[in-house]
Amino acid sequence: MKPLFEKTLSGAGMWSAVISRGKRLRLTDTDGGANVGMLLYNTRERTERYNMPDTLKGQHIFYLRSPYCLHSDMGRLLASVTSDTxxxxxTVCGHSDAARVLAKYGENNYQSARNGWHRNGHDCFLIELAKWGLGKKDLVPNLNLFSKAVADEAGQLTFVPENSKPGDSIELRFEMDTLVVLNTCQHPLDPDPVYRQRQVKLQVFAGDPPADDDPSLLVRPENLRAWENNQTYHTLLQP
Known part of the structure; x- marks a missing residue:
């Protein structure tokens, strides 16, 4: 299927857009070892956004994969993972900030490095959120697509390098009109002493609503209940 939209995020790339209900977003790790920080908001009412605790506890998971879903803080589904290699x-490690990036990689500002300067996830999120009238109060725990962090018995988190291989991809189907905010800054726990700028291909495709036997809705009963809330929401929105 030919994409409706295609873009390559290079370096510590940033991107945001509204993707309408039913469309699919495919992200492909071009080089391997990528990290994509993601935030999601209901574009009609942006106080409704991706909720990490509900997504995890409702589906009895610690990390995201197919065929699981992304829940909002209003008991609805923002998106479903329809494909994942x-x-x-x-889902739990958050994003980098300026102090962490400076301490890990050293000084490298725009004045000296131009577009090769060292960005951080916190500032990249805020830059994109500002375009939509959002700010610091709207920052919530984000997803880190393509990245893996494991916990030991004491709860200590450890980053697993090169979790994603060249050509790996994840595809999301949006279950409501959703503001998607992305950046490709390195994972905050990545121990690599080199600031790497990896490319990620972004594609948006047309799609269909889920069928009655859709795996994402049936993997957990909480997902089906949330989908029923989506149906009520969209029915009442219709004129």
């Missing part, structure tokens, strides 16, 4: 996407 990676198998583990971090």
């Amino acid at each position: 990676v198998g583990w996407h971090d």
Whole structure:
């Protein structure tokens, strides 16, 4: 299927857009070892957004993979993972900030390096959120697609390098009109001493609503209940 939209995010790339209900977003790790920080908001009412605790506890998971879903803080589904070749996407480690990037990689500002300067996830998120009238108060725990972090018995988190291989991809089907905010800054726990700028291909495709036997809705009963809330929401929105 030919994509409706295609773009390559290079370096510590940033991107945001509204993707309408039913469309699919495919992200492909071109080089391997990528990280894509993601935030999601209901575009009609942006106080409704991706909720990490409900997504995890409702589906009895710690990391994201197919065929699981992304829940909002209003008991609805923002998106479903319809395809995934990676198998583990971090949900709990958050994003980097300027102090962490400076301490790990050293000084490298725009004045000296131009577009090769060292960005961080926190500032990239805020830049994109500002375009939509959002700000610091709207930052919530984000997803880190393509990245893996494991916990030991003491709860200590450890980053697993090169979790994603060249050509790996994840595809999301949106279950409501959704503001998608992305950046490709390195994972905050990545121990690599080199600031790497990996490319990620972004494609948006047309799609269909889920069928009655859709795996994402049936993998957990909580998903089906949330989908029923979506149906009520969209029915009442219709004129």
